[in-house]
Amino acid sequence: DAGVIQSPRHEVTEMGQEVTLRCKPISGHNSLFWYRQTMMRGLELLIYFNNNVPIDDSGMPEDRFSAKMPNASFSTLKIQPSEPRDSAVYFCASSQDAGKAYGYTFGSGTRLTVV
């Protein structure tokens, strides 16, 4: 099993540009989570999908952020337009049954730098 696959690993973009982060969850996992990690705020939940349906998007900072899960094997997190304060490491994680028995498997993250 290749685990949770995120791309790109690093992204440097200019303020105002659109950024799209991608995630392929583990096959058979029915829950998918997007988290953002910064030194100041730690790991913040952005959005949570269950069976491809968004369940909780209360952590999405503002309308500039959007996430989709068109099928069980792919999800995207889009930031448009990007701002310097969006610079962070973005993690995707997947789990069986919301991770209550087996925990979450995290990807290696996308380090986003907005200049």
Place this chain on the structure above:
Amino acid sequence: QQQVKQSPQSLIVQKGGISIINCAYENTAFDYFPWYQQFPGKGPALLIAIRPDVSEKKEGRFTISFNKSAKQFSLHIMDSQPGDSATYFCAASRRQAGTALIFGKGTTLSVSS
């Protein structure tokens, strides 16, 4: 009520010593308390987890102690090794479907040899 407060922010322990990281929560509906370990450049990985019907869970050198009345739980790493140097996150959630883990801000542990 959704917060999980973790301390200390950083910790330096000598090889062979005991590392202790503490977490506190407010939401009494939380009933699942995992700890995750993160190495530089990697995503967090599940280390050990506990449910509130037990006061302690041990896996090798790692032990979770849980105090339901105080709404606190802690991670103890016995015989700490340089390979344990990492960032540790506590987390909490409700067991019911439709809820996600809420993480503490993390503790960076350095074990000196």
